[in-house]
Amino acid sequence: MLTTRPSDGSTAGRKRELGFGHSATSVLLPTDPAHVEAIRKSHERCAALGLTRIGHGDYTPLPRADLAQAHERNRRLFVHAAPVMELLLEQIIVSKSMVVLADTQGTVLHSVGHADLLERTAKVALAPGVNWAEASKGTNGMGTALVTEEPVFVHADEHFMYANDFLTCSAAPIFDPRGNLLGVLDVTGDHRSYHAHTLGLVKMSARMIENHWLTDDCQHALRLHFHSRVEFIDTLMGGILAVGEDGRLLGANRSALDLLGLSPAGLRMNSLESLFGLGLAQLVDQARSAAAGPFALNLSNGLQLHARLQMNWPLVRQGTRLQPDDGDAAAQPVEAAGEAGLAIAADMAAGVAALGGEVLACLREAAPLPVRAPASPAVLLSGTAPRARPAAEGELPSDLSWLQTGDAQLDSVVAKLRRVMDRDIAVLILGETGSGKEVLARALHQESARARQPFVAVNCASIPESLIEAELFGYEEGALSGGRRGGAVGRILQAHGGTLFLDEVGDMPAGLQARLLRVLQEGEVMPLGGTRPVPADVAVVSATHSDLRELVERQAFREDLYYRLNGLSVRLPPLRERSDLMALAARILRSRCPLRAPTLDADVAQLLQAYHWPGNVRQLVNVLRAAAAMAGDEPTITRAHLPDDFLEDVQRSMGRRRGGAGTPAAPASAEAPAAALPPSGEAADAGATLEELEMQTILRVVQELDGNISLASKRLGISRNTIYRKLRRR
């Protein structure tokens, strides 16, 4: 523990006595004014949010279903990060620390470290599902790095809450090649395990994840690797630019932005021509004439860079354009396709060497007890990095056929979509909440020619109205008070080349509808505060549970936008109308327990088939996940394993059906759960409309659960967004 705590929480007097194992040693903490200022500002933010230093924060993990959704949303990040995290852990294994990955909301997605590494309490607090956003835990590595979007080190009493004084954290944000924040990587340990190089290792690891993301994203694009020093081209310090066949810049790693002095928004405004004064064909010619070696590139500011080109397909020249070879034997790949990016392990080994060979030695020496033997250099260099496990929950569709589990209505939806695919026809998906609209949109993207490009989902109902414009269109630096340095690329441009999924599109504010229409018609976006429109090539898929036509009639939705979005509309059937419930159930159980999925006993199967599923597939997923957990190692799920609230609901709806009383067994509205759950305690208002009954039920459940929207969403079988939206409209 720290021997002293400055009464004002300041970071002055930074030479602190730290107990290190049994032998106390003194450590010089960073005195960099920028660091001191960053911590001070973070404390100010926490105080402004009403947090107190004596507060403890809530360490309850997200409910399982919400965590599964977070895993699903961040599956790609996990796949790229997991092997890097294992290797990072190897480097710090002796330092009593955990390596943690959190999403942009600060929710822990994955953490690795040995059970003995941290005291149990801290280990539990770093478990998946716990939130470390600055707004909930005060100043801390993950939360503060997410707010500032800069790497940060938070040591001992630099944490805003005294409860976290015993920790030391080093965190670095992770960005995609277009500059969008993906999450944060962090090393947290007992404060006695402080080591000056940890932040360096974390930054390096975050860059490694970003480089692998870029290489994967742009594996069919041409990549320019460069640095001002030739020996650094293929190191973590090397810049990488991904270039499209037409010379457009598709993405860059952080080193490239640093070397070129560009922000992510600035990248979009530039091309090969504007940066290097060269077209793509000339660049390739230059690379070829340099034979196998690097070639020189001159920036307009006079700086000389050394570069090499890499692509995974041969190019042929067509006049001034280049295009993939269609069989011309004379066309040579600029470089052999075998090298699909640097191996992660080799990256780490090179990175450690770059940080200074003494790092590992220091970390090892500092440790009183090596917990696990570090990987041998042979393992580090051979490229046999630990493989990422597939995310435990939530399979993702690989294409449309993934959705064909035996329902004729679904088959017909898939057939229609295949007919319009890749034809620049906007698709509108209609369906009740939880029926799988986003899953269908993803499957469509995966099967389309745009599959290697981004799929960007925007939930128009969950973004506050004041932020949605900046979120969609992006902004230039200075255009937004409180905006980030360098501006931000909006969601539309993030989807460039890929698919933009507008969920709950009926909730888009009226003012924005006109701007969106212009983007769709003109194929370009003007970021807030921008002076030049930026081309945006996106396939648009939108979804809604509302009756858009009715919104148009009520003039709540623009008719011209409606027709623009509705090139083809398809209706996803609600689960109660589907004939493939058993096949879906089997899939969900398989994804939950891949090795030994339990089966359903006949009674449960009958019950599931008779139920009307107001929350659709989402509710089925929740019920089966809970039942599978209850069943544990038992091979069959019986009624006893089903959640109580679900059984009560089944009984209530069956009772209603038996009693008749004119109550439909299946809800009539898309947002139907309220119809399935009339208010308990007092009798429902006989004269109330279905909508009013629904609202009464939502309010009752939210009240019963002390305002816990996540639990209410599980109980009602509708998404949290839907609850928030309905409560807002009250």
Ligand SMILES: Nc1ncnc2c1ncn2[C@@H]1O[C@H](COP(=O)(O)OP(=O)(O)OP(=O)(O)O)[C@@H](O)[C@H]1O
């Ligand atoms: N065919 C399917 N197989 C397995 N799981 C599915 C399938 N379709 C949907 N799901 C699961 O059901 C849940 C809800 O799906 P999704 O988010 O796509 O619904 P939605 O209609 O977009 O919901 P909302 O209207 O609330 O946004 C997710 O957990 C998803 O993984």
